[in-house]
Each structure stands twice: as C-alpha cells, then as structure tokens.
Amino acid sequence: MKKWQKLVTGTLTVAAVLTLAACGGQKAVKKTKPSTSDATAAASAKSAYTPTSEMKSSYDVVIIGAGGAGMTAAIEAKDAGMNPVILEKMPVAGGNTSKSSAGMNASETTVEHAQGVADSNQQFFDETLKGGGGTNDQALLRYFVDHSASAIDWLATNGIVLDNLTTTGGMSVARTHRPSDGSAIGQYLVAGLEKNIKSREIPLFVNSDVTAITEKDGKISGVKVKVDETKTKTISAKAVVVTTGGFGANKAMIKKYRPDLKDYVSTNAAGATGDGIKMIEKLGGATVDLDKIQIHPTVFKKTGYLVTEAVRGEGAILVNKAGKRFVNEMDTRDKVSAAELKQTGQTAYIIFGDATKSAVKAIDQYISKKIVTSASSLTELAKKIGVDQSQLDKTVASWNEAVASKTDSAFGRSTGMSKAITGTYYAIPVSPGIHHIMGGVKINTNTEVLKQDGKAIPGLYAAGEVTGGLHGSNRIGGNAVADIIIFGRQAGTQAAAYAKK
Ligand code: ADP
Numbered sequence: 003m004k005k006w007q008k009l010v011t012g013t014l015t016v017a018a019v020l021t022l023a024a025c026g027g028q029k030a031v032k033k034t035k036p037s038t039s040d041a042t043a044a045a046s047a048k049s050a051y052t053p054t055s056e057m058k059s060s061y062d063v064v065i066i067g068a069g070g071a072g073m074t075a076a077i078e079a080k081d082a083g084m085n086p087v088i089l090e091k092m093p094v095a096g097g098n099t100s101k102s103s104a105g106m107n108a109s110e111t112t113v114e115h116a117q118g119v120a121d122s123n124q125q126f127f128d129e130t131l132k133g134g135g136g137t138n139d140q141a142l143l144r145y146f147v148d149h150s151a152s153a154i155d156w157l158a159t160n161g162i163v164l165d166n167l168t169t170t171g172g173m174s175v176a177r178t179h180r181p182s183d184g185s186a187i188g189q190y191l192v193a194g195l196e197k198n199i200k201s202r203e204i205p206l207f208v209n210s211d212v213t214a215i216t217e218k219d220g221k222i223s224g225v226k227v228k229v230d231e232t233k234t235k236t237i238s239a240k241a242v243v244v245t246t247g248g249f250g251a252n253k254a255m256i257k258k259y260r261p262d263l264k265d266y267v268s269t270n271a272a273g274a275t276g277d278g279i280k281m282i283e284k285l286g287g288a289t290v291d292l293d294k295i296q297i298h299p300t301v302f303k304k305t306g307y308l309v310t311e312a313v314r315g316e317g318a319i320l321v322n323k324a325g326k327r328f329v330n331e332m333d334t335r336d337k338v339s340a341a342e343l344k345q346t347g348q349t350a351y352i353i354f355g356d357a358t359k360s361a362v363k364a365i366d367q368y369i370s371k372k373i374v375t376s377a378s379s380l381t382e383l384a385k386k387i388g389v390d391q392s393q394l395d396k397t398v399a400s401w402n403e404a405v406a407s408k409t410d411s412a413f414g415r416s417t418g419m420s421k422a423i424t425g426t427y428y429a430i431p432v433s434p435g436i437h438h439i440m441g442g443v444k445i446n447t448n449t450e451v452l453k454q455d456g457k458a459i460p461g462l463y464a465a466g467e468v469t470g471g472l473h474g475s476n477r478i479g480g481n482a483v484a485d486i487i488i489f490g491r492q493a494g495t496q497a498a499a500y501a502k503k
Contacts, residue, residue: 051095052205054229057237061087062501063494064225064239066212066278069097070486071466071493072245073195073206077160078494079243080202084501086494087237088204089227091211092273095196097247098438098467099486101271102188103310104170105180106157106487107480108150113165113179121175123147130481133172134440134474139290142472145447146481146488153487154179162194170479171311171334178480187483215242215281215462222285222461240501241461243493244451245486248439248467249276250295256436259292267301268436269308278468282443285462288454290470291441296477299338300352301435302373308437309352309368309430316361317421318354319401320432322346325384325393327401330413336476339434349433351387353398356425368430375429383427398423438477442470449493463497465489 063079065072068090079086088095108114109126126147131138154164164179164187181190199206213234214226224238249255250270257264268274279289300309314320314331320338322328322345329341342350359365368374377383380398384391402422404410410419443451443464450458466486473481 051208054207054210056205057207057210057229057235058087059236060224060238061085062239063087063241063243063497064089064237065243065245065494066215066225067091067097067244067246067273067466067468068095068206068208069245069247069466070099070102070191070195070483071247071468071490072243073192073199074487074490075243075245075463075465075494075497076204076206077195077198077202078491079498079501080204082495082498082502084498086204086498088199088206089210089212089225090206090208090273091277092271093208095206095208096188096192096271097273098250098271099483100188100192101269101308102191102483103186104479104483105166105168105178105187106154106164106483107170107173107177107478108154108179108484109147109177111151111154111177111179113154113167114177117167117176119167119176121177123150125175126150126173126177129173130478131474133478134476136474137291138474139471141447142445145492146472146484149488149492150484153484153491156491157194157487160194160198162191172478173480191483212246212277212281215244215285217285220460222459241463241497243449243497244278244282244443244462244464244468245466245490245493246276246278246468247271247274248442249279250274250436250439252276255279256295259441260295263295263297263436266297266434266436267303267306269298269301269306270436274467278464279443282451282462282464285451285459286453287451287459287462288444289442290444291475292439292470294440294470294473294475295436296438296440297335297339297434298437299335299342299434300430300432301437302430303349303433303435305371305373306435307368307371307373308435309373309432310362310364312362313352313354313358313365313430315418316354317358317405317418317423318352319397319423320350321353321389321394321397322350323389325390325397327397327412330410330415332415332417334476335437342432342434349431351389352430352432353383353394353423354428355421355423357421358423359426359428361421365428373430377427380427383429387429387431389429438482439467440470440473440475440477442468444471445469445489447492448496449489450496461500463493463500465493
C-alpha cells in the first residue's frame with residue numbers, strides 16, 4: 003500500500019503522520035557556496051541558461067529572479083503569447099525554492115478527491131488565518147485558497163506531479179501535495195519548472211543582477227542589469243515582475259527590521275538579499291510586516307544547515323549543556339526557539355537513537371555532512387559533545403519511560419513519542435536560525451505592486467517571498483510553495499495582459 007493510501011484509509015501510524023507533518027514547509031537550508039548536489043543540478047541545468055551575448059535590449063515582460071515564483075510567472079506570460087525574459091543574479095536558478103521540503107498546500111484538489119480526502123477551501127482559509135495569528139491579508143488569502151486546486155492541476159499539466167499527500171503543522175487534513183515518492187519538493191519543482199522554461203525557449207540569464215527598475219511617465223519602463231563587474235545594461239519592458247524572494251541572507255536588513263535576530267545564522271540561499279523590496283521602495287511601493295521573520299529552531303549553526311522537524315517528529319529530544327530537556331520539542335517553532343535561546347550558549351543538542359535514524363531519510367545526509375556525533379553509549383556521546391554525562395543518562399532514561407507510558411509529565415509532549423532512544427546514540431548541535439520572511443511588498447490579488455495610498459504602480463507586479471501579507475505573522479509549512487505557484491501564475495498572466503494593452 004502506498005503512503006497516501008495508508009493516509010486516507012486512516013491506517014497511517016501516528017509517528018508517520020508526525021514525520022510527514024514535521025517536514026514543515028521549510029524553504030530551507032542552503033549554504034552560500036553551492037554544494038556538490040547544487041553543482042550537479044547546475045551542470046545539468048546549464049544548457050537551460052541563455053548566453054549573456056543573447057541578451058536583448060527589449061522584452062515584453064522582464065522577470066527578476068529565477069526561483070519558483072519567477073519561473074512560474076515566465077511560463078504563464080509566455081503561454082499568454084508574450085515574450086518574457088528571466089534575469090537571475092546567482093549562477094544558478096532555484097533560490098530558496100530549491101530548498102523547500104514539505105510540499106504544496108492546496109484544497110479541494112483532484113488529488114484529494116481521488117484519494118478520498120475531505121477538504122474545503124474555507125477550512126484551508128480558516129486554518130491559515132489561525133496559523134497567521136489572524137493578521138493575514140484576507141483578500142490575498144481568499145484568492146490563494148480558491149486558486150490552489152487549479153495550481154496543482156496546472157503543475158501536473160506541465161509534468162510536475164504532486165500526488166502524494168501529507169499534513170503539516172496547523173493543518174487538519176492531508177492537503178500538502180508532494181512528489182509521488184514523498185521526497186522533498188524543492189529540487190523536483192525547480193527541475194520541472196526549468197524544463198518548462200527550456201521547452202518554451204524562454205531566455206533565462208544567470209549572473210544577471212538587476213540593480214534598478216526604471217520608470218517613464220509614471221509607468222514602469224524596464225530594468226538596469228549588471229551582467230559583469232563593470233557592465234550594466236538597460237533593458238526596456240512593457241511590464242516587470244519582481245520575484246526576488248526574501249531577505250533572509252541580508253544581515254543588514256535583518257538588523258534593521260529585527261535587531262534581536264542580528265546574530266542569527268540563516269538557512270537562506272545566498273541570493274535572498276531583499277533587492278526587490280529595496281528597488282520597489284525606491285519607486286514608492288508600500289511594504290507590510292517586514293519584521294515578521296520566521297525562526298526555525300533546529301539549524302546547525304556553523305553552516306546554516308537546517309535539521310528537519312521530522313527528526314523530532316520521529317522521536318528526538320532536545321537537551322541543553324546540563325543534559326536536561328527544557329521544552330516540549332514539538333511545540334511551535336517560535337516557542338521552541340525562544341526556549342533554546344535561554345540555554346547556555348543559546349544552543350541545544352538533538353538526541354536520538356537508531357529507530358529515529360531509520361525513520362528519517364535526511365539523517366543520512368546529515369551524517370555525510372559531518373554534523374552528527376554518534377556513540378555506542380550515552381556516556382561516550384555526552385563526553386564527545388561536552389554535555390553532563392550522568393544527567394544525560396537520567397534524561398534519556400526518563401524520556402524512554404515517557405515513550406513507554408505515552409505520558410510526558412515533564413513537558414506535556416504528546417506527539418513524536420513512538421520511538422525510544424536506544425541502540426547507537428546520535429547528537430546534532432542546533433540553534434535557532436532565520437528561515438522565512440513573512441513580510442514584503444504590498445500587492446493586491448492581481449499581484450500589482452501598491453503604493454502607500456493603495457494605488458497600483460502601472461506595469462509593476464510581484465509574487466512569492468518578496469511579497470507580504472498572505473502569511474500574516476506566521477507561515478504554515480507548505481504554504482510558501484503554494485504562494486509562489488498561485489501568485490507566480492497570476493503575476494505572469496496579469497503582466498502579460500498589461501503588456502498586450
Ligand atoms: P520565491 O520562492 O519567491 O520564488 P526564491 O528565493 O526561490 O523566491 O527565488 C528568488 C530568486 O531571485 C533567487 O534565485 C535570487 O537569487 C534571485 N534574485 C534576488 N535578487 C535578484 C536581483 N537583484 N536580480 C536578479 N535576481 C535576483
């Protein structure tokens with residue numbers, strides 16, 4: 003029986019549900035330098051990139067940033083009969099999108115129907131609003147849920163099939179759509195979008211850093227793009243779509259909007275520097291919620307590598323230097339992060355055993371990245387990581403009793419309690435890290451960029467993490483990918499319609 007069949011027939015174990023839920027919608031982890039797998043992806047995608055020499059001085063629609071939102075917008079603009087171009091400042095496409103793991107939330111989809119999942123757009127709306135602390139832009143949210151099912155179909159039509167359902171934190175039904183094999187969505191989505199860009203012969207220039215959006219007679223007229231250290235090119239366009247992502251990799255902006263987070267490590271791709279926000283502000287565009295920044299509690303500090311929630315969901319605990327637990331590890335990201343920051347060194351250790359290791363595929367990657375310490379006894383593990391030895395022994399023993407009795411009297415944890423910590427013991431040091439920017443530029447449901455007075459800037463569109471409002475004060479896992487596809491499509495469609503006028 004496939005995983006989704008188990009899920010819909012209700013035989014999926016609690017632990018498995020938690021694993022799936024715990025994947026959490028992160029648009030996660032990337033080192034500033036491309037890894038081997040990034041390099042491999044880059045090499046295979048290389049032929050999709052257009053040589054700089056072919057860059058023209060005029061296009062119908064210029065799209066800034068080749069993440070999920072930008073590539074989606076380009077496909078829609080092209081299919082609407084326009085001639086779009088994508089300008090990407092990094093050497094590879096993908097941005098934070100390529101790191102997303104959980105999947106794409108959507109309601110009333112053909113996939114849900116086929117698998118017997120009862121869901122409704124209203125329920126999706128209500129749960130996202132609740133997760134966002136009630137502060138979400140409700141017009142955007144309504145558009146989002148109502149266009150989620152068609153976005154899943156649109157992806158499938160374009161060969162990107164998300165027919166494996168799971169659940170993320172804050173969602174009550176299996177509405178997170180993933181690749182058939184249940185793997186992380188990011189690389190699959192980016193590869194699928196790149197394929198569509200290539201087959202439509204949409205020019206995609208990398209190493210092309212857009213430094214300004216130009217205006218003429220009160221309308222957007224194009225962009226200025228740096229194509230090498232010394233050369234800046236001016237490109238004219240009828241419409242410009244900004245899909246530059248967030249600013250999770252820009253320390254100065256983090257410091258400006260959230261001084262309390264200034265020393266945090268970031269899980270973000272190197273290109274997430276807030277350029278779109280700055281360029282749009284220069285044009286008088288409004289912003290919302292720039293101080294709403296999602297922190298992820300389990301990030302390997304030295305590299306910004308994110309350790310998925312699935313590890314805790316499959317039975318890991320967090321301990322401090324004294325070898326003690328200090329929080330319900332399955333609480334929301336903000337609460338677990340806050341508790342970690344109160345510990346010595348603002349650091350904790352994720353501790354788990356063999357059963358958890360076997361249940362979470364990603365742990366093998368963590369081992370190969372050398373961020374995991376292992377030992378055959380807890381005493382040895384404690385010694386290796388510098389944690390109080392006798393206390394760690396006691397903590398794990400009492401945790402294993404809590405697992406056996408399904409009662410965590412210490413912190414009231416009720417999920418991720420099906421696996422005792424036994425066999426070989428493992429530890430990963432973690433700290434809270436900057437993960438997702440909820441805020442951004444203000445748009446309406448047509449993805450038009452708005453000024454302070456609520457009027458649209460003619461010819462300027464934005465979609466994805468660069469925009470704000472949809473998620474309110476807290477983003478639900480699986481909603482970031484839904485955001486980039488749903489509003490990326492809308493941006494491409496609207497920009498093309500405007501360019502045709
Ligand atoms: P989203 O999830 O909203 O699509 P991503 O982070 O996946 O956002 O993608 C945004 C992309 O925009 C990244 O690949 C990033 O390198 C690119 N980008 C950011 N700023 C610029 C810029 N000034 N010029 C060109 N590309 C940019």
